[in-house]
Amino acid sequence: MRNDHRRGVLLPAARAVLSLALLALPLASGAASAQGAYPSELVKIIVPYPPGAGIDFLGRLVADKLAAHWNQKVIVENRPGAAGILGTELVARSAPDGYTLVIMPLDVAINPATLARDKSDPIRNLTPIAALSASSQVIAASPKSGVRSIAELIAQAKAEPGKLTFGSCGLGSPGHVIGEWLKQKFQVDMTHVPYKGCAPAVNDALGGHVSIVIGGAGTVASAVDGGLLRGLGVASETRDPQLPELPTLAEAGLPGVTLVNWFSLFGPPNLPPAITGKLYSALQDIYKDDDFKRDIEKRTMKVYFVDPLSFEKTMKRDITEIGQLLQTLDNKSE
Numbered sequence: 001m002r003n004d005h006r007r008g009v010l011l012p013a014a015r016a017v018l019s020l021a022l023l024a025l026p027l028a029s030g031a032a033s034a035q036g037a038y039p040s041e042l043v044k045i046i047v048p049y050p051p052g053a054g055i056d057f058l059g060r061l062v063a064d065k066l067a068a069h070w071n072q073k074v075i076v077e078n079r080p081g082a083a084g085i086l087g088t089e090l091v092a093r094s095a096p097d098g099y100t101l102v103i104m105p106l107d108v109a110i111n112p113a114t115l116a117r118d119k120s121d122p123i124r125n126l127t128p129i130a131a132l133s134a135s136s137q138v139i140a141a142s143p144k145s146g147v148r149s150i151a152e153l154i155a156q157a158k159a160e161p162g163k164l165t166f167g168s169c170g171l172g173s174p175g176h177v178i179g180e181w182l183k184q185k186f187q188v189d190m191t192h193v194p195y196k197g198c199a200p201a202v203n204d205a206l207g208g209h210v211s212i213v214i215g216g217a218g219t220v221a222s223a224v225d226g227g228l229l230r231g232l233g234v235a236s237e238t239r240d241p242q243l244p245e246l247p248t249l250a251e252a253g254l255p256g257v258t259l260v261n262w263f264s265l266f267g268p269p270n271l272p273p274a275i276t277g278k279l280y281s282a283l284q285d286i287y288k289d290d291d292f293k294r295d296i297e298k299r300t301m302k303v304y305f306v307d308p309l310s311f312e313k314t315m316k317r318d319i320t321e322i323g324q325l326l327q328t329l330d331n332k333s334e
């Protein structure tokens with residue numbers, strides 16, 4: 001009787017557990033098949049900057065190649081503002097299914113030192129997929145400024161404190177960091193004018209609304225090559241092969257700071273390794289195409305394709321080093 005009673009109590013409970021397990025099987029297999037079939041629907045790449053900038057060109061180039069590789073629609077959506085935070089927050093809140101991605105420049109490693117860290121921490125809020133490209137930072141002057149060299153820039157800034165203005169691609173952008181470093185290094189006063197992307201910064205420099213612009217070669221170089229802006233220098237260790245006539249800042253007498261702007265693809269946090277792997281594998285195939293790489297180089301950008309783990313190490317290093325640099329500048333200004 002005791003055993004029959006125990007069976008009478010346990011069997012319904014066992015049936016309930018078994019039923020729940022059977023109900024869960026379709027859900028689990030569905031999730032697995034969704035990853036297995038990735039991508040089975042439209043993929044969206046967020047570019048958190050306006051159309052026309054180098055990063056926008058790169059995003060559309062990568063989207064077109066992925067679409068052809070997968071035979072699946074891939075679109076670019078521009079979400080400019082707040083040093084890229086508007087776009088990265090959107091992706092950080094999206095489902096970790098690989099259908100909403102974001103391309104971010106070096107700004108993503110600068111933002112933790114200049115903005116609220118809980119919103120801008122890429123280590124916690126994003127999943128690195130691959131580095132895609134890199135670009136030198138170019139300092140270029142409006143013809144209306146009268147500035148013809150880095151030495152003249154410093155001399156004029158000292159002679160007329162606060163008169164010169166420098167446009168950047170946004171608060172906390174690499175160009176902003178370089179401009180602030182110049183101010184501290186030479187104890188000069190220049191007014192920073194941040195824009196929502198590099199393209200509008202270049203346009204205002206062309207119109208003489210800002211004295212100089214500091215931004216990525218992918219956006220600034222065409223205006224320099226066309227004689228519309230006067231190139232003063234590049235913030236890299238060596239001269240840019242696409243702009244060989246421009247000296248490095250060290251050659252121009254400003255050693256100490258080099259900021260090479262990388263552009264990388266990210267997904268939401270907790271993106272499954274299987275999906276990260278499929279994305280990286282697709283990009284590996286695309287980067288074997290010499291025409292694709294030449295298209296990147298035509299925009300005065302460098303091919304810089306790095307796997308997720310290696311790139312994450314680079315990003316963490318840059319977050320630390322740039323944070324220390326900005327802290328030093330803050331301390332000197334106090």
